[in-house]
Amino acid sequence: MLDPTICPSCGDRAEAPTVRQGLLVCAECGHSWPFRRLPLLALTGPSGAGKSTVGPLLAERLSDRVVVLEQDVLWTGGLRDDVDGHPTFRATWLRMAAMIHQSGRPVVLCGTVVPPEFEPLPERVLFSGIHYLALAAEPDVLARRLRARPRWRGWDEERIAEMLRFNDWLRQQAAGLFPPVELLDTTRTALEETVEKVVAWVEQVLATD
Structure with a gap:
């Protein structure tokens, strides 16, 4: 395609x-x-909430129904734009997902994104809907997870504080965004239970869109 x-x-x-x-x-x-205008499923949320851990397990569970992709794989070169909302990066992903959709399987895109970054783009018309599920966590737990990451990933205190602000904003504003973002708190939820809940969300979207 x-x-x-x-x-x-x-x-x-x-x-x-x-x-x-x-x-x-x-x-x-x-x-x-x-x-084919298929639904795009965005598994979003702050870094440290569990997206990269859940993604591979989700791919195993739903490999015959969806294509699970990591958003950051394209965060490179000219796509690493400094414009607010990163429209070039976002638009490229929408075109990529739309091409994959022509195979008949919807994309689950794992990476931090919120509706105001996708919904206004011209490429939004390529999808029947974009559905958002955000993994989030309590601030102290999220900070601890980020501090435990390898040094090469660059999580200094300034960057952690920025992510905590986003986490707090998302937890407060998710329901009021358009479309609304569903929240799944991973603070005290076992990995297996988190995966089950994400699988249930994917299946619900596929059954209704």
Whole structure:
């Protein structure tokens, strides 16, 4: 599957993709072609809440139904933009997920993101919906997990404090975001139970979207 923003007929690249009744439509030449609009599932939350631990186990459990990907694999080079919200990085992931969706399996994207960073982008139209589940934890537990990480990952006290502020903001604002972000507190939840709850969330989304 080609980049969904590029017309396979005339080669024009759309700044804002157009989807009509299951077809991508080129605004330049009018060519249209079949396109699957599947749900994108964002497993989000602050660093240290458990996304990278849950992700591989989720992939094992649901390998025949979804594609589980780590968001940070593309946090490199020119995509590592300093613009607020990182729109180039986010838009690239939306195009990538939309291409993978043409295989018929939705993507579960593991990485820190919130609705205001995805929802306004032109590429948002490529999905039937974006669903957000945030893993979070109490501040002291989150800080302890981050301090225990290898030194090469760069978690100094300033960076930890920044992540704790995001964690607090997310816990307070999740329900009021659009769309709302579901929260799953991993402070005292065993890994196996966390995985079960995330699997249940994925299955619920797939059954209703």
